[in-house]
Every structure is written in C-alpha cells, then in structure tokens.
Amino acid sequence: EAQVTQNPRYLITVTGKKLTVTCSQNMNHEYMSWYRQDPGLGLRQIYYSMNVEVTDKGDVPEGYKVSRKEKRNFPLILESPSPNQTSLYFCASSPNRERYEQYFGPGTRLTVT
C-alpha cells in the first residue's frame, strides 16, 4: 500500500530537549516536505527536499533542521524545542513539487512544555 508514515504520532516533551520526528514514504517520490498546522494559520511549509541531499527552507524554517540521506526518509529535527513549536506536523511526499498530488502522512501532534 502506498503510504507516508510518521513517528511518533503524539509527543509531549520539555523545552530544550532535542527530538526527531521520522517520516518515510514507500512510493519512490523525489519530493518530500514538512508542514506545520496551527489553528487559523493553515498549512505552513517548514522545509522541503527535491531529492537526496537536496533540501531547502520553506516559509517557517526557524528552529527546525532536516536531512535527506535516503530517498524514502526525511526526518524533522528540533534541536532545542520551544513552546511555540507546539503544533500538528505533517510530512508529505510527491513525484515533484508543484504538479502532482501531495501524499500526507497521518500527522504528529507535538506539545512542548
């Protein structure tokens, strides 16, 4: 089954404790991205990757890092989480950035206290 998986689905952590949210897709897609969803603000793109070892900032990259060492995986790293990063995070993948359907993962709800 074609899918995007994210782990963990729920996470409560404390300010400053480094964390990683994993994302994996089994569709051999070149393009992957991370979004955060906050009430009233819609989906805002954090980082995206056009292919292995190619990543770039989205609209709200501050406080986040990503890596793309393999085509299927695109982890999101919060080196020093802060309460304003409490949000619902979605990973998405697609054959390319603009012209194809985006497949979203199930989401990760992060709470930083």
Place this chain on the structure above:
Amino acid sequence: GQQVMQIPQYQHVQEGEDFTTYCNSSTTLSNIQWYKQRPGGHPVFLIQLVKSGEVKKQKRLTFQFGEAKKNSSLHITATQTTDVGTYFCAGGANSKLTFGKGITLSVRP
C-alpha cells in the same frame, strides 16, 4: 510572494443545502489542487485542475478553475454530514505549491 486566499475560514450549513467556497491567488497559477481534511485526519488529495476554465465533477462536488487561472471554486450539492471537514486549495506556480488556510465546513443534520 505568492499568496492563496480562502475566505471565510468557517462555514456552517444545514444538511441538504448547497455550499460553495472560493480560492483566490495573487498570481497566475499553472495548476490548482483541492484537499479535504476530516476532523482528526490528514489532508487528502481530491482533484487537480490545470486548464483555464476547466470544470471537473466528483459525485456531488464540482470544481472549477477560473478563466484567468487566478481563482477556483468548489461547489457541493446537497451537503451531507459526511462532507464535514476542512477544504484546502493549493496553487502551483514557479515550481512551488502554496496552500490556502482552508475553510472548515460544518453541517447541521
């Protein structure tokens, strides 16, 4: 930068009523996509429009791309409780896909 606007953010309808929502872009788009997110779920792709004036239907949902390729509409005929959720449009231009903030539809049975 490119902006995609969806107003209002919330709409409430009585079951059986028709519903129409619009998506407007500040720039000319190469394509527009629509997604639906059920409560507690993730966005799911509904459709993509690429041609000026294009109209596509999915059962009770009708999608249209404007002639100038700067706006789009989603029309739902005779809403049902299964239509509840947030509908996002996403406009593609300059190798980038920009999401609107979405409209959350609630349906009173």
